[in-house]
Amino acid sequence: MTIPRHNDINASPVWAKLHQHQRATRHMHMRELFDTDPRRFDKFSLEFDGLLLDYSKNRLTERTLSLLFELAEAADLTGWMDRMRSGERINISENRSVLHTALRLPESASLMVDGRNVVPEVHAVLRAMKQFTDTVRAGAWHGIDGRPVTDVVNLGIGGSDLGPQVVTEALAPYATPDLRIHFVSNVDGQDIARTLARLQPETTLFIVASKSFTTPETLLNAEAAKKWFVKRTGQGDIRRHFVAVSANPEAVEAFGIDPANRFTFWDWVGGRYSVWSAIGLPVMMAVGYERFCQLLDGAHTMDNHFFGASFTRNMPVILALIGVWYNTFYGAHTHAIMPYDHGLRRLPAHIQQLDMESNGKRVGRHGERLDFDTGPVIWGEEGVNSQHAFFQLLHQGTRLVPCDFIVPMNTHYPVDHQHAVLVANCFAQSEALMRGKGEAEVLAELAHLTGDELDMLLPQKLFPGNQPSNTLALDRVTPRTLGMLLALYEHRVFVQGVIWGINSFDQWGVEYGKQLARRILPELKAPDQALAHDSSTNGLIRHFRRQYHA
Numbered sequence: 001m002t003i004p005r006h007n008d009i010n011a012s013p014v015w016a017k018l019h020q021h022q023r024a025t026r027h028m029h030m031r032e033l034f035d036t037d038p039r040r041f042d043k044f045s046l047e048f049d050g051l052l053l054d055y056s057k058n059r060l061t062e063r064t065l066s067l068l069f070e071l072a073e074a075a076d077l078t079g080w081m082d083r084m085r086s087g088e089r090i091n092i093s094e095n096r097s098v099l100h101t102a103l104r105l106p107e108s109a110s111l112m113v114d115g116r117n118v119v120p121e122v123h124a125v126l127r128a129m130k131q132f133t134d135t136v137r138a139g140a141w142h143g144i145d146g147r148p149v150t151d152v153v154n155l156g157i158g159g160s161d162l163g164p165q166v167v168t169e170a171l172a173p174y175a176t177p178d179l180r181i182h183f184v185s186n187v188d189g190q191d192i193a194r195t196l197a198r199l200q201p202e203t204t205l206f207i208v209a210s211k212s213f214t215t216p217e218t219l220l221n222a223e224a225a226k227k228w229f230v231k232r233t234g235q236g237d238i239r240r241h242f243v244a245v246s247a248n249p250e251a252v253e254a255f256g257i258d259p260a261n262r263f264t265f266w267d268w269v270g271g272r273y274s275v276w277s278a279i280g281l282p283v284m285m286a287v288g289y290e291r292f293c294q295l296l297d298g299a300h301t302m303d304n305h306f307f308g309a310s311f312t313r314n315m316p317v318i319l320a321l322i323g324v325w326y327n328t329f330y331g332a333h334t335h336a337i338m339p340y341d342h343g344l345r346r347l348p349a350h351i352q353q354l355d356m357e358s359n360g361k362r363v364g365r366h367g368e369r370l371d372f373d374t375g376p377v378i379w380g381e382e383g384v385n386s387q388h389a390f391f392q393l394l395h396q397g398t399r400l401v402p403c404d405f406i407v408p409m410n411t412h413y414p415v416d417h418q419h420a421v422l423v424a425n426c427f428a429q430s431e432a433l434m435r436g437k438g439e440a441e442v443l444a445e446l447a448h449l450t451g452d453e454l455d456m457l458l459p460q461k462l463f464p465g466n467q468p469s470n471t472l473a474l475d476r477v478t479p480r481t482l483g484m485l486l487a488l489y490e491h492r493v494f495v496q497g498v499i500w501g502i503n504s505f506d507q508w509g510v511e512y513g514k515q516l517a518r519r520i521l522p523e524l525k526a527p528d529q530a531l532a533h534d535s536s537t538n539g540l541i542r543h544f545r546r547q548y549h550a
């Protein structure tokens with residue numbers, strides 16, 4: 001197979017048809033669609049392996065969907081799915097395959113990449129992770145004074161932090177109570193300092209998680225942890241207390257970590273897709289090997305669904321196309337993710353990196369300028385709390401903000417009837433956003449008012465509605481359902497990248513700021529060094545020089 005040169009999706013006839021369809025239907029209100037079709041939920045919802053996707057509260061009809069499926073065909077989505085799955089080097093700017101799906105293949109499977117079956121390597125690393133985490137979890141990994149590990153600190157950033165963090169938090173009900181897992185990512189010293197202040201070096205294990213082992217934030221935190229350890233224990237040998245997850249063996253060894261305690265992964269695993277690899281070590285440490293395998297199995301189940309189901313019954317494809325509908329054809333700039341589950345509160349941050357680092361691109365795979373909007377701003381917060389924060393704008397502001405509501409039907413923490421209250425809030429929000437509240441309803445509520453007071457209050461109490469949302473209902477947050485959910489979003493991002501014709505797997509945009517920071521750092525420290533930036537940056541540097549007390 002070869003990578004097609006140009007997508008030209010915006011020149012395809014279906015692109016024009018979708019624009020035309022949007023113009024023709026943009027005044028349609030979802031309230032009327034529901035009122036005129038009692039079967040709307042049945043038509044526009046999909047259940048797969050215990051996961052329900054309700055996409056009926058969207059500004060779409062059967063015609064919209066059929067055009068969107070046509071768009072997917074025009075973008076050769078099936079071809080791209082095959083290319084990704086088979087290990088073709090679809091990340092062309094880095095000449096890499098994209099094979100996070102291989103990380104969740106069962107041991108019996110086989111996937112040949114460059115003449116090698118990668119599945120045995122994947123499972124060899126899983127076994128090494130099992131052996132290590134079993135030992136630590138059993139209290140049989142002894143620190144320098146012979147005591148077992150009580151605290152594990154993951155030092156990583158971006159994909160080497162967010163994925164494992166959200167999964168560890170979400171699966172807290174499955175975690176061993178004997179280990180506390182901490183995540184330190186920020187180069188702001190307060191992150192590592194506040195964490196270390198709670199720990200004893202003799203019972204702490206650090207995981208330095210960095211694919212490249214060159215990321216300054218992670219290496220600075222790792223050096224700070226090493227200094228703290230050496231100073232507090234008087235021991236220069238860090239090998240019982242530091243392990244690494246990295247694809248850079250030389251740098252790991254140079255840091256002082258025993259090569260036997262480096263867990264590897266491959267260049268075909270992108271950072272934001274790496275929780276399934278050894279980057280998931282803190283997750284396995286918390287919940288154990290079996291549960292980690294259930295997480296992988298959930299993701300693999302979603303992979304099979306994605307690669308196997310027809311577009312019309314395919315959850316990631318449908319979610320992705322609905323996103324494209326708003327983003328490209330309605331001009332919506334953002335997309336909100338609202339988990340109604342306290343354990344999933346970091347999920348919006350993970351999806352934010354996954355989506356924005358993947359699809360925040362202005363050029364196509366071959367460098368061609370794209371004449372349409374690509375990835376939206378992804379944002380969000382845990383449900384209920386956000387109702388008391390930003391939902392006002394969703395209900396009565398001026399912007400179109402498509403939302404995803406994610407809610408488990410059952411909880412690990414039954415406290416009176418609080419779970420039902422949580423779910424009621426979730427369902428009520430999507431209903432209110434869809435229906436709105438019209439003049440007749442508000443007038444009935446304000447029947448006791450007349451004149452100026454009524455004129456003043458009436459418009460303020462109206463809700464336009466017609467704000468779209470998807471609801472994803474899980475049975476319960478388990479390793480398996482969480483695996484399905486995360487893989488669903490990964491594929492959603494991939495499908496959108498295919499439609500827009502972009503390479504979702506590189507991230508050149510994060511490099512420039514890093515380069516400038518390297519230039520500015522010595523300038524901050526050298527008060528007499530001449531500055532040649534713009535006047536704003538020069539002014540800020542001089543301000544720091546005056547204010548900073550080392």
Ligand code: F6P
Binds near residue numbers: 158159213218
């Ligand atoms: O932010 C850029 C990025 O490259 C992410 O894609 C990645 O997850 C993160 O930095 C961390 O990289 P590494 O694991 O190499 O330290």
